[in-house]
Amino acid sequence: MHTASPTADQKRTLRRAIAASVVGNTLEWYDFFLYATAAALVFGELFFPVGADPLVNTLVSFAGYAVGFAARPLGGLVFGHVGDKYGRKASLFWTLAIMGLATFLIGLLPTFAQIGIWAPIALVLLRVFQGIAAGGEWGGGVLLITENAPAGREGLFGALSQTGVGxxxxxxxxxxxxxxxLPHDDFVSWGWRVPFLVSISIFAVGLFIRFRVSETSDFQAAEADGPQHAPLVEVLRRHPRELLVGIGARLAETCGSHLFVTFALAYGKAVGAKVDTLVLGVTLGMLADSVMMPVFGALSDRFGRRPIYMFGALAMAAFAYPFFLMLESGTTGVILLAFVIGNGLCHAAMIGVQPAMYSEMFSARVRYSGLAMAHEVSSLIVGFSPLIATALYAHYRSPMPVALFLGVICLVSASSLLLWRRPA
Known part of the structure; x- marks a missing residue:
C-alpha cells in the first residue's frame, strides 16, 4: 500500500484502479443478481413448475439460486490462485468474461413448457458458471483498490470497491x-429476458477498462520475492485463524443481504405487497447501501474495523423482525423505509468495512486466495438462507422463525470478530 502522501503517478494509478474495480464489479454483480430477482419473481413458474402452490415453486427456484453459491468457493480457489500467481488483472479479466457470457445465455434459454427437464438443468448449469465467476471477482476487485490505497485510508477507498456490488x-x-x-403476460413471456440479454452489450465496457489498469503495487512487490506456487496451502498453514475469523464474520452480512433482498421479494409478494413496490424498495435499499459503504469504511479508518463491523452485525439482529413486520404493513412508505434501513444501515456497516479488514488479515503473497476463500466459503454456508427462510415461512406462516434464524447468524459473526487480532 502507498504512503499517506501519494505521488501524481500513484494517484492516477489509484483512480484507474477505482474505475476498474467499481465498473467491473457493477457489471459483474448486475449479472449475478439478475438471477436472484428472477428466482423470486418468475423462475419458479417458468423453469421449476413442480406443484400448484407458487410458494413451493419459488422454494425450488431458490434451490437453483443457491447452487451458484455452492460453486463460488471453486471460483475463489481457481481465481485466487491465478490472482496470487499471475496477477490480479489476469484473474479479473476472466471472471468478468465468464459472467457476461453465462448471463446472456440465460436470457436465451427455453422454458420448462418448451423443452421440459432440460430447461432447469441448463439454467442451473449456467448458474454454476455465474457462481464460479462471482467467487473469483470479489477478492480481485477489492485488492485492486486496497493494495493501491494511501496508508490510513484503506477503509474509505476499499469500500468504494463494494459500491460496485450495491x-x-x-x-x-x-x-x-x-x-x-409490462403487462403480466408480456413480462412472463419475454419481458424478463431483456435484462439478461442487454448485459452482453455492457460487459465489454468493463473489459475495456480492466485492460487499462496496472497491477497493484503490493502484488508487484510480492512477485519480486519469487513465484507463489501454492497460495492456498500457505493460507491454511500461516493464516488458519484469520481464515476462520473471515468466514465467521461474513456470515451475518451475507445472510442478511439474502434475506433483506432476495427472500424479502418472495415474502413481500406472499403477504400481498405489490411487486413493483418491492422491487423499488430493493433498488432504493441497495442505492442507500452503496452510498453508506464509503461512510462506514471511513469510520473504520478512524474508530477501527471491529467496532463498526460489530455495530452492523448487532443492528441487523435487532432489526430482523421489525423488517418483516414493515413489509407486512402494506404501506408503500413503510416498505421502502424497511429496505433502506436494513441495507443502507445494517448491511452497509459490515460490507463497507470488509475490504480493508479482510485485506489486513493476509500477507500480500497469498492475499487474493485468503480473501477469496474466506469470502466464498461463508457464501457457501449461508447461500441456502433464502431456501431455509422460505421453508421456515412455508411451515410456520410467520416471519418470527426467519428473524430468529438471522439473529443467530448475526451473533455467530459478532463472536467471530472477538477472535480477530489486527496486525500492528
Whole structure:
C-alpha cells in the first residue's frame, strides 16, 4: 500500500484502479443478481413448475439460486490462485468474461413448457458458471483498490470497491422494475429476458477498462520475492485463524443481504405487497447501501474495523423482525423505509468495512486466495438462507422463525470478530 502522501503517478494509478474495480464489479454483480430477482419473481413458474402452490415453486427456484453459491468457493480457489500467481488483472479479466457470457445465455434459454427437464438443468448449469465467476471477482476487485490505497485510508477507498456490488443490485432490480411495468403476460413471456440479454452489450465496457489498469503495487512487490506456487496451502498453514475469523464474520452480512433482498421479494409478494413496490424498495435499499459503504469504511479508518463491523452485525439482529413486520404493513412508505434501513444501515456497516479488514488479515503473497476463500466459503454456508427462510415461512406462516434464524447468524459473526487480532 502507498504512503499517506501519494505521488501524481500513484494517484492516477489509484483512480484507474477505482474505475476498474467499481465498473467491473457493477457489471459483474448486475449479472449475478439478475438471477436472484428472477428466482423470486418468475423462475419458479417458468423453469421449476413442480406443484400448484407458487410458494413451493419459488422454494425450488431458490434451490437453483443457491447452487451458484455452492460453486463460488471453486471460483475463489481457481481465481485466487491465478490472482496470487499471475496477477490480479489476469484473474479479473476472466471472471468478468465468464459472467457476461453465462448471463446472456440465460436470457436465451427455453422454458420448462418448451423443452421440459432440460430447461432447469441448463439454467442451473449456467448458474454454476455465474457462481464460479462471482467467487473469483470479489477478492480481485477489492485488492485492486486496497493494495493501491494511501496508508490510513484503506477503509474509505476499499469500500468504494463494494459500491460496485450495491450498484449491481440497483441496476439489476431497476431493470426488472422496468420490465415489470409490462403487462403480466408480456413480462412472463419475454419481458424478463431483456435484462439478461442487454448485459452482453455492457460487459465489454468493463473489459475495456480492466485492460487499462496496472497491477497493484503490493502484488508487484510480492512477485519480486519469487513465484507463489501454492497460495492456498500457505493460507491454511500461516493464516488458519484469520481464515476462520473471515468466514465467521461474513456470515451475518451475507445472510442478511439474502434475506433483506432476495427472500424479502418472495415474502413481500406472499403477504400481498405489490411487486413493483418491492422491487423499488430493493433498488432504493441497495442505492442507500452503496452510498453508506464509503461512510462506514471511513469510520473504520478512524474508530477501527471491529467496532463498526460489530455495530452492523448487532443492528441487523435487532432489526430482523421489525423488517418483516414493515413489509407486512402494506404501506408503500413503510416498505421502502424497511429496505433502506436494513441495507443502507445494517448491511452497509459490515460490507463497507470488509475490504480493508479482510485485506489486513493476509500477507500480500497469498492475499487474493485468503480473501477469496474466506469470502466464498461463508457464501457457501449461508447461500441456502433464502431456501431455509422460505421453508421456515412455508411451515410456520410467520416471519418470527426467519428473524430468529438471522439473529443467530448475526451473533455467530459478532463472536467471530472477538477472535480477530489486527496486525500492528
Amino acid at each position: 450498484l449491481g443490485f440497483v441496476l439489476s432490480t431497476f431493470a426488472f422494475y422496468l420490465a415489470g411495468l
